[in-house]
Amino acid sequence: MINYLKRNVSLTIGLGLLIFLILFTVHGLLTIEFKQAYPLAVRPKQPPSLKYLFGTDFFGRDLYTAMVVGVWQTAIIGLLAGAAGTIIGIVLGFISAYFSGLVDVLIKFICQILTPIPAFLIQVVIASSIDKRDVTIITMAIVVFLLSWMAPTLVIRSQVLSMRERQFVAVAKLSGMNSLEIIFKEIFPNLLPFIAAAFVAQVFQAVFASFYLAVIGLGPLREPLLGNTIWAAQSQSAFFNGWWWWPVGPSLAMILILGSLAMINMGLDEMANPRIRNKE
Amino acid sequence: MEHLLDITGLTVSYYTDIGRAIALNQVDLKLKQGEKLGLVGESGSGKSTMGLAMMRMIKPPGKVEGGSVVIGGVDMLQLSDKEMLKRRLSTISYIPQGAMNSLNPVLKIKRQMIDAYKAHYPNHKLDQILQLAHEAMISVELPGHVLEMHPHELSGGMKQRVCIAIGILLRPQIIIADEPTSALDVVTQRQVIETLNRVQQKIGSALILIGHDMGLMAQSMDKVAVMYAGEIVEINDVQTVFTSPKHPYTQALISSLPRLQNRGEFRGIPGMAPSLYRLPNGCRFHPRCNQQQPQCQTTSPPKSVFEDEKYVTCHLYEAS
Amino acid sequence: MFVLKRLLFVILVVWSASTITFFIPRISDINPIRERFAELARLGGFSAGELEKIVESYSKAFGLDKPLMQQYFDYIGGVMTLDFGVSLNKFPKTVLMLIAESLPWTIGLILVTTILSFVIGNLVGALAAWPLSPKWVRGISTSFILFQGVPPVLLAILLIFFVAFKLNILPIAGAYSIGTIPDFTFEFILDVLRHQILPGIALIFGSLGTWVLSMRGMGITIQGEDYVVFAEHKGLSSYTIFKDYYLRNALLPQVTAFALALGNVITSAIVVETIFGLPGLGFVLITAIRSNDFLVIYGIVLFITITVAVLMALVELLYPLLDPRVRQGQE
Numbered sequence: 001m002i003n004y005l006k007r008n009v010s011l012t013i014g015l016g017l018l019i020f021l022i023l024f025t026v027h028g029l030l031t032i033e034f035k036q037a038y039p040l041a042v043r044p045k046q047p048p049s050l051k052y053l054f055g056t057d058f059f060g061r062d063l064y065t066a067m068v069v070g071v072w073q074t075a076i077i078g079l080l081a082g083a084a085g086t087i088i089g090i091v092l093g094f095i096s097a098y099f100s101g102l103v104d105v106l107i108k109f110i111c112q113i114l115t116p117i118p119a120f121l122i123q124v125v126i127a128s129s130i131d132k133r134d135v136t137i138i139t140m141a142i143v144v145f146l147l148s149w150m151a152p153t154l155v156i157r158s159q160v161l162s163m164r165e166r167q168f169v170a171v172a173k174l175s176g177m178n179s180l181e182i183i184f185k186e187i188f189p190n191l192l193p194f195i196a197a198a199f200v201a202q203v204f205q206a207v208f209a210s211f212y213l214a215v216i217g218l219g220p221l222r223e224p225l226l227g228n229t230i231w232a233a234q235s236q237s238a239f240f241n242g243w244w245w246w247p248v249g250p251s252l253a254m255i256l257i258l259g260s261l262a263m264i265n266m267g268l269d270e271m272a273n274p275r276i277r278n279k280e
Numbered sequence: 281m282e283h284l285l286d287i288t289g290l291t292v293s294y295y296t297d298i299g300r301a302i303a304l305n306q307v308d309l310k311l312k313q314g315e316k317l318g319l320v321g322e323s324g325s326g327k328s329t330m331g332l333a334m335m336r337m338i339k340p341p342g343k344v345e346g347g348s349v350v351i352g353g354v355d356m357l358q359l360s361d362k363e364m365l366k367r368r369l370s371t372i373s374y375i376p377q378g379a380m381n382s383l384n385p386v387l388k389i390k391r392q393m394i395d396a397y398k399a400h401y402p403n404h405k406l407d408q409i410l411q412l413a414h415e416a417m418i419s420v421e422l423p424g425h426v427l428e429m430h431p432h433e434l435s436g437g438m439k440q441r442v443c444i445a446i447g448i449l450l451r452p453q454i455i456i457a458d459e460p461t462s463a464l465d466v467v468t469q470r471q472v473i474e475t476l477n478r479v480q481q482k483i484g485s486a487l488i489l490i491g492h493d494m495g496l497m498a499q500s501m502d503k504v505a506v507m508y509a510g511e512i513v514e515i516n517d518v519q520t521v522f523t524s525p526k527h528p529y530t531q532a533l534i535s536s537l538p539r540l541q542n543r544g545e546f547r548g549i550p551g552m553a554p555s556l557y558r559l560p561n562g563c564r565f566h567p568r569c570n571q572q573q574p575q576c577q578t579t580s581p582p583k584s585v586f587e588d589e590k591y592v593t594c595h596l597y598e599a600s
Numbered sequence: 601m602f603v604l605k606r607l608l609f610v611i612l613v614v615w616s617a618s619t620i621t622f623f624i625p626r627i628s629d630i631n632p633i634r635e636r637f638a639e640l641a642r643l644g645g646f647s648a649g650e651l652e653k654i655v656e657s658y659s660k661a662f663g664l665d666k667p668l669m670q671q672y673f674d675y676i677g678g679v680m681t682l683d684f685g686v687s688l689n690k691f692p693k694t695v696l697m698l699i700a701e702s703l704p705w706t707i708g709l710i711l712v713t714t715i716l717s718f719v720i721g722n723l724v725g726a727l728a729a730w731p732l733s734p735k736w737v738r739g740i741s742t743s744f745i746l747f748q749g750v751p752p753v754l755l756a757i758l759l760i761f762f763v764a765f766k767l768n769i770l771p772i773a774g775a776y777s778i779g780t781i782p783d784f785t786f787e788f789i790l791d792v793l794r795h796q797i798l799p800g801i802a803l804i805f806g807s808l809g810t811w812v813l814s815m816r817g818m819g820i821t822i823q824g825e826d827y828v829v830f831a832e833h834k835g836l837s838s839y840t841i842f843k844d845y846y847l848r849n850a851l852l853p854q855v856t857a858f859a860l861a862l863g864n865v866i867t868s869a870i871v872v873e874t875i876f877g878l879p880g881l882g883f884v885l886i887t888a889i890r891s892n893d894f895l896v897i898y899g900i901v902l903f904i905t906i907t908v909a910v911l912m913a914l915v916e917l918l919y920p921l922l923d924p925r926v927r928q929g930q931e
Contacts, residue, residue, distance in 0.1 A: 116908060116912055117863075121904055124889070212753070217889060234875060239765055248761050259749040369835040386848050
């Protein structure tokens with residue numbers, strides 16, 4: 001295992017970053033005062049210093065606290081939406097591939113039609129229709145996942161399709177297993193790497209999408225989501241006023257989060273695709 | 281007559297995670313102009329490596345570690361990369377094993393012949409080249425309009441013939457055909473072999489046919505070389521190899537061929553070919569040999585040369 | 601025929617997009633007109649009864665009092681003729697006018713960045729997998745791949761911070777320097793270009809990594825193909841092999857991927873525009889969101905969907921020109 005990690009560079013770096021982020025967040029959550037992530041808590045417009053590690057913003061939030069809470073909230077959105085999307089993907093993908101026929105055609109058709117629609121834009125529409133006060137972390141997660149379940153569905157469906165035809169399923173059928181048993185004992189274990197990859201991809205998508213929505217002002221505005229902070233900074237013309245630390249801090253945090261997820265994604269891809277693995 | 285092809289001491293190894301595999305070990309081979317040689321052996325015997333080595337197409341982790349491949353007085357292995365590029369297809373050409381995928385799917389056949397020509401004679405006029413391409417098509421019995429088609433529109437046999445046509449385009453002195461019929465059905469196999477023979481005769485080039493179909497070898501070749509575990513164990517004219525094989529391996533090979541007379545009794549050769557990473561000491565065939573002698577386990581057998589290009593590598597013939 | 605199938609697909613996509621776009625907001629109770637006037641009223645003082653009357657009369661004018669299905673059909677009908685309705689915020693400008701005014705800014709940026717990142721990314725990726733490339737090419741490709749996870753937005757912010765804020769080489773935001781009057785003079789165009797550099801770089805590097813990575817993977821596969829080996833047997837020069845046998849075949853799936861990526865490109869562009877305050881489609885969209893100008897929001901969303909669907913269909917139609925295996929109707 002350790003040897004493999006040494007060879008799969010991206011997976012290692014990704015996991016490393018992720019662990020660092022988790023430690024940072026956990027430590028942060030245990031040591032901060034939540035209040036300080038909200039407006040009018042501390043002296044505003046302070047540049048980074050020993051007291052305020054990341055400075056404070058125009059509204060009086062301590063940006064360090066805001067970042068910790070923000071990362072935590074981003075994680076919640078990512079995990080919730082990611083899990084939801086993956087589960088739907090598994091269920092629909094399975095049903096579609098295993099039972100084929102009309103159900104399969106229907107599911108596949110819907111997925112194909114919905115894919116070219118720029119998901120982000122629809123999310124914009126949904127998010128802008130909700131009353132601004134009702135937008136919370138949970139609603140963001142829902143909005144994000146509503147348009148991302150198609151991809152894992154198609155991926156899992158194609159994997160199950162290819163597996164269904166393979167010999168070990170035929171053997172299982174011949175030896176008397178019924179459908180349900182085959183599904184859980186034979187097919188599912190082989191799907192695990194793809195499910196893992198799909199989950200990571202979904203989390204990545206969710207974090208990405210929620211970030212984008214927040215950056216254009218559609219997030220739960222009171223919460224210190226990283227995207228929100230950047231949006232707030234831009235709408236107060238942070239750079240023009242010289243408060244550079246305001247958007248830069250959250251940006252760096254976001255880069256770390258997305259970067260680690262992307263690396264893990266790449267690493268999992270390499271693991272699941274033996275051909276690329278053998279080349280290097 | 282001077283030899284066209286003179287290979288001496290050719291050694292090629294592959295270096296992998298598992299170790300060093302000696303694919304060719306001190307191989308000697310001579311060929312006259314217009315001669316047809318069949319190179320037979322089981323998988324892993326080194327016959328394909330021979331073909332690649334002659335074209336200087338051995339890639340890492342493979343390495344040519346010694347020997348010379350002299351064609352027309354020039355050692356191919358000593359040429360610069362650029363010069364070797366010029367020699368490929370014009371002096372010595374290679375017809376690949378699976379023609380299924382050997383043609384570029386996005387280019388027309390005509391284009392793939394033109395670029396081969398232009399790489400060697402950049403100053404020729406286009407209509408000249410087209411004329412030659414056309415002639416090449418006719419000599420492999422394909423209609424001219426095939427030039428305008430794309431590979432996916434052709435059948436397996438047609439694609440193989442196109443590859444032959446490309447192989448003879450520049451009238452090379454030596455043609456290497458690496459199992460040109462393995463992926464084809466029996467009827468097409470015959471067609472392709474006939475085509476190959478015909479064009480070879482027309483140009484007068486020497487032919488090295490690599491394969492494991494003994495029947496095919498018996499029908500059209502002048503000489504046969506038998507390879508085992510990276511060495512040529514026997515090379516002689518085709519009659520002798522089939523009627524009085526010298527090396528125990530060749531003997532076992534010939535006797536295992538099904539004949540019309542003896543039905544039902546098929547004799548294979550017991551044991552398996554050795555891994556090229558762990559070759560046995562002494563003679564490489566000795567573990568499976570039924571005529572083993574004490575020295576076979578310790579010393580490598582010498583080449584016992586009959587006439588200039590014919591020899592056998594076995595202790596049994598050491599006296600001569 | 602093939603074309604008809606594609607056309608049908610495009611229509612279906614657009615239809616579902618417009619249906620979704622229509623029904624979703626109607627689920628919530630928000631009346632955009634009431635919102636708008638409530639805002640105005642908040643600034644200027646109001647009387648509740650009067651407000652309702654105004655809202656009612658305007659609603660009637662905008663057709664919001666008709667039954668839902670009727671509104672739906674009117675809406676679909678309008679979409680077919682590209683009539684997206686009128687902007688509530690910037691009345692009497694129609695949504696179409698707003699789009700037309702801002703489109704040039706967005707298109708210029710997207711066109712250049714998409715093409716550049718595709719070309720550079722694929723070339724670097726192809727070279728990275730080619731055994732004869734010098735080592736430094738592979739080094740570059742690895743660093744490009746690292747950019748993959750970074751959305752253009754974040755890159756934009758960092759760029760602004762380092763290049764514009766600290767070093768003051770390029771402007772922080774805006775499409776042209778504050779105070780200049782748009783004109784077709786040389787200086788103006790130069791000024792505009794200066795302002796496009798940072799957004800351009802951010803967008804290019806955002807998608808560069810994806811192309812490099814996928815092309816490199818493709819390149820490794822293609823290299824092992826028999827026809828590349830045979831090309832070497834023919835004695836062709838490395839340059840010819842690279843161009844005609846390797847690159848041409850490896851690019852094919854990338855073209856398809858390009859079509860699929862169009863949606864992402866546009867969304868990234870929009871968000872980057874907001875960061876830089878460029879007056880393109882993104883800017884109009886954000887303003888509409890902030891002022892609850894529903895019709896503009898839907899209009900832009902639909903417009904983009906239609907464009908992406910049409911572009912995707914176009915790419916698929918042109919694909920047979922590149923790959924003869926897909927051509928139909930030949931012997």
